[in-house]
Amino acid sequence: MALDPKRVVLGWPNYIDDVTVSGGDYVETLPLANVQDRRFSVVAKTNGLDPTATQFVMTFPQRRPVAVVAIPAHNMSSSALVRVRVYRDQDGNDLVWDSGKRDVWPIVYGIADVIWGNDNFWNRRMQEGTRRSYTPLLTVFMDDAQIAGRIHVELFDEANLEGSLTLGRVFVSDVWQPHYNISLGPQYGYDSGTEVTTAKDQSRTEYFERFTPKRTVQMSLDWLSESEAFLRIHRLQRTQDIVGEILFVQSVKPSPIEFARTMIARQQSLDPLSHPYQLTYTNQLNLLEIL
Incomplete structure:
Protein backbone atom coordinates (compact mmCIF):
# COMPACT_ATOMS: atom_id res chain seq x y z
CA MET A 1 0.00 0.00 0.00
CA ALA A 2 1.34 3.43 -0.94
CA LEU A 3 2.48 5.65 1.93
CA ASP A 4 -0.09 8.16 3.16
CA PRO A 5 1.42 11.69 3.29
CA LYS A 6 -1.03 12.59 6.08
CA ARG A 7 0.37 10.06 8.56
CA VAL A 8 3.68 9.74 10.38
CA VAL A 9 6.25 7.23 9.09
CA LEU A 10 8.53 5.21 11.37
CA GLY A 11 11.25 3.07 9.81
CA TRP A 12 13.04 0.16 11.49
CA PRO A 13 14.98 -2.09 11.78
CA ASN A 14 18.06 -0.95 9.91
CA TYR A 15 19.23 -3.94 7.84
CA ILE A 16 22.62 -2.44 6.99
CA ASP A 17 24.54 -4.62 9.45
CA ASP A 18 23.25 -7.79 7.78
CA VAL A 19 23.89 -6.93 4.12
CA THR A 20 27.03 -7.36 2.04
CA VAL A 21 28.19 -4.05 0.56
CA SER A 22 30.20 -3.93 -2.65
CA GLY A 23 30.90 -1.88 -5.77
CA GLY A 24 32.19 1.61 -6.44
CA ASP A 25 35.73 2.80 -5.76
CA TYR A 26 36.59 3.86 -2.21
CA VAL A 27 39.69 5.11 -0.42
CA GLU A 28 41.54 2.24 1.23
CA THR A 29 41.59 3.92 4.64
CA LEU A 30 37.91 4.96 4.39
CA PHE A 40 27.96 8.53 11.72
CA SER A 41 31.35 10.26 11.96
CA VAL A 42 33.05 7.17 10.51
CA VAL A 43 32.50 7.65 6.78
CA ALA A 44 33.27 5.95 3.49
CA LYS A 45 35.06 8.12 0.93
CA THR A 46 35.08 7.63 -2.82
CA THR A 54 30.22 6.84 -6.51
CA GLN A 55 27.92 3.84 -6.24
CA PHE A 56 27.43 0.75 -4.12
CA VAL A 57 25.36 -2.42 -3.94
CA MET A 58 23.68 -3.96 -0.89
CA THR A 59 23.07 -7.71 -1.13
CA PHE A 60 20.76 -9.22 1.48
CA PRO A 61 21.38 -12.65 3.02
CA GLN A 62 17.68 -13.31 2.45
CA ARG A 63 14.88 -11.25 0.92
CA ARG A 64 13.58 -8.44 3.10
CA PRO A 65 10.71 -5.94 2.90
CA VAL A 66 12.24 -2.54 2.14
CA ALA A 67 10.56 0.85 1.75
CA VAL A 68 13.33 3.41 2.28
CA VAL A 69 17.03 3.98 1.78
CA ALA A 70 18.65 6.86 3.67
CA ILE A 71 22.20 8.19 3.82
CA PRO A 72 23.17 10.59 6.63
CA ALA A 73 26.42 12.51 7.16
CA HIS A 74 27.13 12.92 3.43
CA ASN A 75 28.90 15.77 1.68
CA MET A 76 26.89 15.78 -1.54
CA SER A 77 26.47 19.14 -3.20
CA SER A 78 23.25 21.05 -3.79
CA SER A 79 23.08 19.75 -7.39
CA ALA A 80 23.72 16.06 -6.63
CA LEU A 81 21.42 13.31 -7.92
CA VAL A 82 20.65 9.79 -6.69
CA ARG A 83 19.19 6.68 -8.27
CA VAL A 84 18.05 3.59 -6.34
CA ARG A 85 17.17 0.29 -7.98
CA VAL A 86 15.65 -2.61 -6.08
CA TYR A 87 15.95 -6.21 -7.24
CA ARG A 88 13.96 -9.14 -5.93
CA ASP A 89 16.88 -11.55 -6.40
CA GLN A 90 20.41 -11.36 -5.00
CA ASP A 91 22.03 -11.46 -8.46
CA GLY A 92 20.35 -8.29 -9.69
CA ASN A 93 18.35 -9.78 -12.55
CA ASP A 94 14.77 -9.21 -11.35
CA LEU A 95 14.26 -5.43 -11.18
CA VAL A 96 11.14 -4.52 -9.17
CA TRP A 97 11.56 -0.79 -8.55
CA ASP A 98 13.60 2.06 -10.01
CA SER A 99 13.58 5.57 -8.55
CA GLY A 100 15.11 7.17 -11.62
CA LYS A 101 17.44 10.09 -11.01
CA ARG A 102 16.24 12.33 -8.17
CA ASP A 103 17.60 15.35 -6.33
CA VAL A 104 19.63 14.46 -3.24
CA TRP A 105 18.59 17.67 -1.49
CA PRO A 106 14.90 18.61 -1.42
CA ILE A 107 13.69 22.21 -1.37
CA VAL A 108 14.87 23.50 2.01
CA TYR A 109 13.93 27.20 1.76
CA GLY A 110 10.60 28.82 2.46
CA ILE A 111 9.33 31.78 0.44
CA ALA A 112 10.77 34.23 2.98
CA ASP A 113 14.23 32.63 2.76
CA VAL A 114 14.95 33.57 -0.86
CA ILE A 115 15.78 37.01 -2.23
CA TRP A 116 14.35 38.50 -5.40
CA GLY A 117 16.99 38.49 -8.11
CA ASN A 118 18.93 35.49 -6.82
CA ASP A 119 19.18 32.54 -9.19
CA ASN A 120 17.17 30.34 -6.82
CA PHE A 121 14.25 32.72 -6.26
CA TRP A 122 11.78 30.72 -8.36
CA ASN A 123 12.89 27.16 -7.61
CA ARG A 124 14.09 27.73 -4.01
CA ARG A 125 16.91 25.25 -4.54
CA MET A 126 19.67 25.15 -1.95
CA GLN A 127 22.64 27.43 -2.51
CA GLU A 128 25.98 25.70 -2.18
CA GLY A 129 27.25 28.35 0.19
CA THR A 130 24.67 27.44 2.85
CA ARG A 131 24.74 23.64 2.46
CA ARG A 132 26.98 23.08 5.47
CA SER A 133 24.45 24.77 7.76
CA TYR A 134 21.98 21.91 7.19
CA THR A 135 22.13 18.41 8.63
CA PRO A 136 22.65 16.18 5.57
CA LEU A 137 20.18 13.32 5.23
CA LEU A 138 19.26 11.77 1.90
CA THR A 139 16.01 9.74 1.90
CA VAL A 140 14.54 7.76 -0.98
CA PHE A 141 11.09 6.28 -0.31
CA MET A 142 9.69 3.59 -2.55
CA ASP A 143 6.16 3.91 -3.91
CA ASP A 144 5.27 0.72 -2.02
CA ALA A 145 7.30 -1.63 0.16
CA GLN A 146 9.36 -3.95 -2.03
CA ILE A 147 10.71 -7.43 -1.35
CA ALA A 148 14.43 -6.92 -1.89
CA GLY A 149 17.33 -9.28 -2.38
CA ARG A 150 19.64 -6.58 -3.75
CA ILE A 151 19.69 -2.78 -3.88
CA HIS A 152 21.89 -0.69 -6.17
CA VAL A 153 22.51 2.95 -5.17
CA GLU A 154 24.08 5.34 -7.67
CA LEU A 155 25.20 8.87 -6.77
CA PHE A 156 25.88 11.59 -9.35
CA ASP A 157 27.80 14.63 -8.13
CA GLU A 158 30.61 15.36 -10.57
CA PRO A 178 -0.23 3.73 12.30
CA HIS A 179 -3.85 3.47 11.17
CA TYR A 180 -4.55 6.72 13.03
CA ASN A 181 -1.99 9.49 12.92
CA ILE A 182 -0.17 10.85 15.97
CA SER A 183 -2.37 13.05 18.15
CA LEU A 184 -2.25 16.82 18.11
CA GLY A 185 0.35 18.27 20.44
CA PRO A 186 3.69 16.75 19.38
CA GLN A 187 6.65 18.64 20.82
CA TYR A 188 9.71 19.42 18.71
CA GLY A 189 12.90 20.69 20.26
CA TYR A 190 16.66 20.48 20.55
CA ASP A 191 18.94 18.78 23.04
CA SER A 192 21.71 21.37 23.13
CA GLY A 193 24.62 19.62 24.83
CA THR A 194 26.50 22.94 24.92
CA GLU A 195 28.31 23.50 28.22
CA VAL A 196 28.60 26.89 29.94
CA THR A 197 31.29 27.57 32.52
CA THR A 198 31.22 30.74 34.65
CA ALA A 199 34.53 32.14 35.85
CA LYS A 200 34.89 33.33 39.43
CA ASP A 201 35.79 36.87 38.48
CA GLN A 202 33.98 40.14 39.17
CA SER A 203 32.12 39.98 35.84
CA ARG A 204 31.36 36.28 36.13
CA GLU A 209 31.99 24.73 24.79
CA ARG A 210 29.56 24.40 21.92
CA PHE A 211 28.24 21.14 20.47
CA THR A 212 25.84 20.50 17.60
CA PRO A 213 22.27 20.44 18.98
CA LYS A 214 20.30 17.23 18.44
CA ARG A 215 16.68 17.41 17.42
CA THR A 216 14.02 15.84 19.62
CA VAL A 217 10.38 14.95 19.14
CA GLN A 218 7.80 13.75 21.64
CA MET A 219 4.54 12.42 20.28
CA SER A 220 1.52 10.45 21.35
CA LEU A 221 -0.11 7.53 19.56
CA ASP A 222 -3.53 7.48 21.20
CA TRP A 223 -5.60 5.21 18.97
CA LEU A 224 -3.57 2.04 18.54
CA SER A 225 -5.32 -1.24 17.86
CA GLU A 226 -4.29 -4.26 19.90
CA SER A 227 -2.21 -5.62 17.02
CA GLU A 228 -0.51 -2.26 16.46
CA ALA A 229 0.21 -1.98 20.17
CA PHE A 230 1.83 -5.38 20.58
CA LEU A 231 3.05 -6.31 17.12
CA ARG A 232 4.45 -2.86 16.36
CA ILE A 233 5.14 -0.63 19.40
CA HIS A 234 5.77 -3.39 21.96
CA ARG A 235 8.01 -5.19 19.46
CA LEU A 236 9.76 -1.92 18.61
CA GLN A 237 10.66 -1.41 22.25
CA ARG A 238 11.94 -4.98 22.61
CA THR A 239 14.05 -5.05 19.46
CA GLN A 240 15.32 -1.46 19.34
CA ASP A 241 15.51 -0.63 23.07
CA ILE A 242 16.98 2.86 23.51
CA VAL A 243 19.90 2.25 21.12
CA GLY A 244 18.29 1.07 17.88
CA GLU A 245 17.98 3.47 14.96
CA ILE A 246 14.52 4.67 13.94
CA LEU A 247 13.76 6.86 10.94
CA PHE A 248 11.18 9.52 11.82
CA VAL A 249 9.27 11.24 9.02
CA GLN A 250 6.09 13.16 9.77
CA SER A 251 5.07 13.23 6.10
CA VAL A 252 6.64 11.72 3.00
CA LYS A 253 5.42 14.70 0.96
CA PRO A 254 8.62 16.72 0.35
CA SER A 255 8.70 20.26 1.74
CA PRO A 256 11.11 22.51 3.66
CA ILE A 257 9.13 21.84 6.83
CA GLU A 258 9.28 18.07 6.44
CA PHE A 259 13.02 18.15 5.75
CA ALA A 260 13.45 20.12 8.99
CA ARG A 261 11.59 17.38 10.93
CA THR A 262 13.00 14.26 9.27
CA MET A 263 15.76 12.49 11.21
CA ILE A 264 17.36 9.21 12.18
CA ALA A 265 16.85 8.90 15.91
CA ARG A 266 16.71 6.58 18.90
CA GLN A 267 14.23 6.26 21.74
CA GLN A 268 15.15 8.20 24.87
CA SER A 269 12.81 6.14 27.03
CA LEU A 270 10.53 3.13 26.74
CA ASP A 271 7.16 4.39 27.86
CA PRO A 272 4.61 1.69 28.74
CA LEU A 273 1.58 0.91 26.64
CA SER A 274 -1.64 2.14 28.22
CA HIS A 275 -5.07 0.54 27.72
CA PRO A 276 -7.57 3.34 28.46
CA TYR A 277 -10.46 2.01 26.36
CA GLN A 278 -11.75 -1.29 25.09
CA LEU A 279 -9.56 -2.41 22.14
CA THR A 280 -7.64 0.89 22.23
CA TYR A 281 -4.05 1.39 23.38
CA THR A 282 -1.87 4.48 23.73
CA ASN A 283 1.87 5.11 23.81
CA GLN A 284 4.26 8.04 24.05
CA LEU A 285 7.33 8.10 21.82
CA ASN A 286 10.34 10.22 22.80
CA LEU A 287 12.99 10.39 20.08
CA LEU A 288 16.49 11.90 20.08
CA GLU A 289 18.39 12.53 16.86
CA ILE A 290 21.55 10.56 16.09
CA LEU A 291 24.35 12.64 14.57
Whole structure:
Protein backbone atom coordinates (compact mmCIF):
# COMPACT_ATOMS: atom_id res chain seq x y z
CA MET A 1 0.00 0.00 0.00
CA ALA A 2 1.34 3.43 -0.94
CA LEU A 3 2.48 5.65 1.93
CA ASP A 4 -0.09 8.16 3.16
CA PRO A 5 1.42 11.69 3.29
CA LYS A 6 -1.03 12.59 6.08
CA ARG A 7 0.37 10.06 8.56
CA VAL A 8 3.68 9.74 10.38
CA VAL A 9 6.25 7.23 9.09
CA LEU A 10 8.53 5.21 11.37
CA GLY A 11 11.25 3.07 9.81
CA TRP A 12 13.04 0.16 11.49
CA PRO A 13 14.98 -2.09 11.78
CA ASN A 14 18.06 -0.95 9.91
CA TYR A 15 19.23 -3.94 7.84
CA ILE A 16 22.62 -2.44 6.99
CA ASP A 17 24.54 -4.62 9.45
CA ASP A 18 23.25 -7.79 7.78
CA VAL A 19 23.89 -6.93 4.12
CA THR A 20 27.03 -7.36 2.04
CA VAL A 21 28.19 -4.05 0.56
CA SER A 22 30.20 -3.93 -2.65
CA GLY A 23 30.90 -1.88 -5.77
CA GLY A 24 32.19 1.61 -6.44
CA ASP A 25 35.73 2.80 -5.76
CA TYR A 26 36.59 3.86 -2.21
CA VAL A 27 39.69 5.11 -0.42
CA GLU A 28 41.54 2.24 1.23
CA THR A 29 41.59 3.92 4.64
CA LEU A 30 37.91 4.96 4.39
CA PRO A 31 36.37 1.89 2.74
CA LEU A 32 32.78 1.23 1.74
CA ALA A 33 32.45 -1.01 4.81
CA ASN A 34 32.31 2.18 6.89
CA VAL A 35 28.69 2.69 5.82
CA GLN A 36 27.97 -0.16 8.26
CA ASP A 37 29.64 1.58 11.21
CA ARG A 38 27.21 2.74 13.88
CA ARG A 39 29.13 6.01 14.31
CA PHE A 40 27.96 8.53 11.72
CA SER A 41 31.35 10.26 11.96
CA VAL A 42 33.05 7.17 10.51
CA VAL A 43 32.50 7.65 6.78
CA ALA A 44 33.27 5.95 3.49
CA LYS A 45 35.06 8.12 0.93
CA THR A 46 35.08 7.63 -2.82
CA ASN A 47 38.13 7.82 -5.06
CA GLY A 48 37.01 10.73 -7.18
CA LEU A 49 33.63 11.67 -8.60
CA ASP A 50 33.23 9.42 -11.61
CA PRO A 51 29.81 7.69 -11.41
CA THR A 52 31.56 4.31 -11.58
CA ALA A 53 33.19 5.20 -8.24
CA THR A 54 30.22 6.84 -6.51
CA GLN A 55 27.92 3.84 -6.24
CA PHE A 56 27.43 0.75 -4.12
CA VAL A 57 25.36 -2.42 -3.94
CA MET A 58 23.68 -3.96 -0.89
CA THR A 59 23.07 -7.71 -1.13
CA PHE A 60 20.76 -9.22 1.48
CA PRO A 61 21.38 -12.65 3.02
CA GLN A 62 17.68 -13.31 2.45
CA ARG A 63 14.88 -11.25 0.92
CA ARG A 64 13.58 -8.44 3.10
CA PRO A 65 10.71 -5.94 2.90
CA VAL A 66 12.24 -2.54 2.14
CA ALA A 67 10.56 0.85 1.75
CA VAL A 68 13.33 3.41 2.28
CA VAL A 69 17.03 3.98 1.78
CA ALA A 70 18.65 6.86 3.67
CA ILE A 71 22.20 8.19 3.82
CA PRO A 72 23.17 10.59 6.63
CA ALA A 73 26.42 12.51 7.16
CA HIS A 74 27.13 12.92 3.43
CA ASN A 75 28.90 15.77 1.68
CA MET A 76 26.89 15.78 -1.54
CA SER A 77 26.47 19.14 -3.20
CA SER A 78 23.25 21.05 -3.79
CA SER A 79 23.08 19.75 -7.39
CA ALA A 80 23.72 16.06 -6.63
CA LEU A 81 21.42 13.31 -7.92
CA VAL A 82 20.65 9.79 -6.69
CA ARG A 83 19.19 6.68 -8.27
CA VAL A 84 18.05 3.59 -6.34
CA ARG A 85 17.17 0.29 -7.98
CA VAL A 86 15.65 -2.61 -6.08
CA TYR A 87 15.95 -6.21 -7.24
CA ARG A 88 13.96 -9.14 -5.93
CA ASP A 89 16.88 -11.55 -6.40
CA GLN A 90 20.41 -11.36 -5.00
CA ASP A 91 22.03 -11.46 -8.46
CA GLY A 92 20.35 -8.29 -9.69
CA ASN A 93 18.35 -9.78 -12.55
CA ASP A 94 14.77 -9.21 -11.35
CA LEU A 95 14.26 -5.43 -11.18
CA VAL A 96 11.14 -4.52 -9.17
CA TRP A 97 11.56 -0.79 -8.55
CA ASP A 98 13.60 2.06 -10.01
CA SER A 99 13.58 5.57 -8.55
CA GLY A 100 15.11 7.17 -11.62
CA LYS A 101 17.44 10.09 -11.01
CA ARG A 102 16.24 12.33 -8.17
CA ASP A 103 17.60 15.35 -6.33
CA VAL A 104 19.63 14.46 -3.24
CA TRP A 105 18.59 17.67 -1.49
CA PRO A 106 14.90 18.61 -1.42
CA ILE A 107 13.69 22.21 -1.37
CA VAL A 108 14.87 23.50 2.01
CA TYR A 109 13.93 27.20 1.76
CA GLY A 110 10.60 28.82 2.46
CA ILE A 111 9.33 31.78 0.44
CA ALA A 112 10.77 34.23 2.98
CA ASP A 113 14.23 32.63 2.76
CA VAL A 114 14.95 33.57 -0.86
CA ILE A 115 15.78 37.01 -2.23
CA TRP A 116 14.35 38.50 -5.40
CA GLY A 117 16.99 38.49 -8.11
CA ASN A 118 18.93 35.49 -6.82
CA ASP A 119 19.18 32.54 -9.19
CA ASN A 120 17.17 30.34 -6.82
CA PHE A 121 14.25 32.72 -6.26
CA TRP A 122 11.78 30.72 -8.36
CA ASN A 123 12.89 27.16 -7.61
CA ARG A 124 14.09 27.73 -4.01
CA ARG A 125 16.91 25.25 -4.54
CA MET A 126 19.67 25.15 -1.95
CA GLN A 127 22.64 27.43 -2.51
CA GLU A 128 25.98 25.70 -2.18
CA GLY A 129 27.25 28.35 0.19
CA THR A 130 24.67 27.44 2.85
CA ARG A 131 24.74 23.64 2.46
CA ARG A 132 26.98 23.08 5.47
CA SER A 133 24.45 24.77 7.76
CA TYR A 134 21.98 21.91 7.19
CA THR A 135 22.13 18.41 8.63
CA PRO A 136 22.65 16.18 5.57
CA LEU A 137 20.18 13.32 5.23
CA LEU A 138 19.26 11.77 1.90
CA THR A 139 16.01 9.74 1.90
CA VAL A 140 14.54 7.76 -0.98
CA PHE A 141 11.09 6.28 -0.31
CA MET A 142 9.69 3.59 -2.55
CA ASP A 143 6.16 3.91 -3.91
CA ASP A 144 5.27 0.72 -2.02
CA ALA A 145 7.30 -1.63 0.16
CA GLN A 146 9.36 -3.95 -2.03
CA ILE A 147 10.71 -7.43 -1.35
CA ALA A 148 14.43 -6.92 -1.89
CA GLY A 149 17.33 -9.28 -2.38
CA ARG A 150 19.64 -6.58 -3.75
CA ILE A 151 19.69 -2.78 -3.88
CA HIS A 152 21.89 -0.69 -6.17
CA VAL A 153 22.51 2.95 -5.17
CA GLU A 154 24.08 5.34 -7.67
CA LEU A 155 25.20 8.87 -6.77
CA PHE A 156 25.88 11.59 -9.35
CA ASP A 157 27.80 14.63 -8.13
CA GLU A 158 30.61 15.36 -10.57
CA ALA A 159 30.50 19.08 -9.69
CA ASN A 160 31.31 18.46 -6.01
CA LEU A 161 34.07 20.92 -5.05
CA GLU A 162 35.60 18.51 -2.55
CA GLY A 163 36.59 16.09 -5.31
CA SER A 164 35.07 13.02 -3.65
CA LEU A 165 31.96 11.89 -1.80
CA THR A 166 31.73 10.88 1.85
CA LEU A 167 28.88 8.72 3.11
CA GLY A 168 27.83 8.02 6.68
CA ARG A 169 26.05 4.94 8.00
CA VAL A 170 23.45 3.83 5.47
CA PHE A 171 19.91 3.23 6.71
CA VAL A 172 17.75 0.70 4.81
CA SER A 173 14.50 -0.60 6.28
CA ASP A 174 10.81 -1.28 6.03
CA VAL A 175 8.44 1.39 7.40
CA TRP A 176 5.21 1.50 9.39
CA GLN A 177 2.35 3.98 9.51
CA PRO A 178 -0.23 3.73 12.30
CA HIS A 179 -3.85 3.47 11.17
CA TYR A 180 -4.55 6.72 13.03
CA ASN A 181 -1.99 9.49 12.92
CA ILE A 182 -0.17 10.85 15.97
CA SER A 183 -2.37 13.05 18.15
CA LEU A 184 -2.25 16.82 18.11
CA GLY A 185 0.35 18.27 20.44
CA PRO A 186 3.69 16.75 19.38
CA GLN A 187 6.65 18.64 20.82
CA TYR A 188 9.71 19.42 18.71
CA GLY A 189 12.90 20.69 20.26
CA TYR A 190 16.66 20.48 20.55
CA ASP A 191 18.94 18.78 23.04
CA SER A 192 21.71 21.37 23.13
CA GLY A 193 24.62 19.62 24.83
CA THR A 194 26.50 22.94 24.92
CA GLU A 195 28.31 23.50 28.22
CA VAL A 196 28.60 26.89 29.94
CA THR A 197 31.29 27.57 32.52
CA THR A 198 31.22 30.74 34.65
CA ALA A 199 34.53 32.14 35.85
CA LYS A 200 34.89 33.33 39.43
CA ASP A 201 35.79 36.87 38.48
CA GLN A 202 33.98 40.14 39.17
CA SER A 203 32.12 39.98 35.84
CA ARG A 204 31.36 36.28 36.13
CA THR A 205 32.68 35.82 32.59
CA GLU A 206 31.08 32.94 30.74
CA TYR A 207 32.94 30.42 28.58
CA PHE A 208 31.14 28.15 26.15
CA GLU A 209 31.99 24.73 24.79
CA ARG A 210 29.56 24.40 21.92
CA PHE A 211 28.24 21.14 20.47
CA THR A 212 25.84 20.50 17.60
CA PRO A 213 22.27 20.44 18.98
CA LYS A 214 20.30 17.23 18.44
CA ARG A 215 16.68 17.41 17.42
CA THR A 216 14.02 15.84 19.62
CA VAL A 217 10.38 14.95 19.14
CA GLN A 218 7.80 13.75 21.64
CA MET A 219 4.54 12.42 20.28
CA SER A 220 1.52 10.45 21.35
CA LEU A 221 -0.11 7.53 19.56
CA ASP A 222 -3.53 7.48 21.20
CA TRP A 223 -5.60 5.21 18.97
CA LEU A 224 -3.57 2.04 18.54
CA SER A 225 -5.32 -1.24 17.86
CA GLU A 226 -4.29 -4.26 19.90
CA SER A 227 -2.21 -5.62 17.02
CA GLU A 228 -0.51 -2.26 16.46
CA ALA A 229 0.21 -1.98 20.17
CA PHE A 230 1.83 -5.38 20.58
CA LEU A 231 3.05 -6.31 17.12
CA ARG A 232 4.45 -2.86 16.36
CA ILE A 233 5.14 -0.63 19.40
CA HIS A 234 5.77 -3.39 21.96
CA ARG A 235 8.01 -5.19 19.46
CA LEU A 236 9.76 -1.92 18.61
CA GLN A 237 10.66 -1.41 22.25
CA ARG A 238 11.94 -4.98 22.61
CA THR A 239 14.05 -5.05 19.46
CA GLN A 240 15.32 -1.46 19.34
CA ASP A 241 15.51 -0.63 23.07
CA ILE A 242 16.98 2.86 23.51
CA VAL A 243 19.90 2.25 21.12
CA GLY A 244 18.29 1.07 17.88
CA GLU A 245 17.98 3.47 14.96
CA ILE A 246 14.52 4.67 13.94
CA LEU A 247 13.76 6.86 10.94
CA PHE A 248 11.18 9.52 11.82
CA VAL A 249 9.27 11.24 9.02
CA GLN A 250 6.09 13.16 9.77
CA SER A 251 5.07 13.23 6.10
CA VAL A 252 6.64 11.72 3.00
CA LYS A 253 5.42 14.70 0.96
CA PRO A 254 8.62 16.72 0.35
CA SER A 255 8.70 20.26 1.74
CA PRO A 256 11.11 22.51 3.66
CA ILE A 257 9.13 21.84 6.83
CA GLU A 258 9.28 18.07 6.44
CA PHE A 259 13.02 18.15 5.75
CA ALA A 260 13.45 20.12 8.99
CA ARG A 261 11.59 17.38 10.93
CA THR A 262 13.00 14.26 9.27
CA MET A 263 15.76 12.49 11.21
CA ILE A 264 17.36 9.21 12.18
CA ALA A 265 16.85 8.90 15.91
CA ARG A 266 16.71 6.58 18.90
CA GLN A 267 14.23 6.26 21.74
CA GLN A 268 15.15 8.20 24.87
CA SER A 269 12.81 6.14 27.03
CA LEU A 270 10.53 3.13 26.74
CA ASP A 271 7.16 4.39 27.86
CA PRO A 272 4.61 1.69 28.74
CA LEU A 273 1.58 0.91 26.64
CA SER A 274 -1.64 2.14 28.22
CA HIS A 275 -5.07 0.54 27.72
CA PRO A 276 -7.57 3.34 28.46
CA TYR A 277 -10.46 2.01 26.36
CA GLN A 278 -11.75 -1.29 25.09
CA LEU A 279 -9.56 -2.41 22.14
CA THR A 280 -7.64 0.89 22.23
CA TYR A 281 -4.05 1.39 23.38
CA THR A 282 -1.87 4.48 23.73
CA ASN A 283 1.87 5.11 23.81
CA GLN A 284 4.26 8.04 24.05
CA LEU A 285 7.33 8.10 21.82
CA ASN A 286 10.34 10.22 22.80
CA LEU A 287 12.99 10.39 20.08
CA LEU A 288 16.49 11.90 20.08
CA GLU A 289 18.39 12.53 16.86
CA ILE A 290 21.55 10.56 16.09
CA LEU A 291 24.35 12.64 14.57
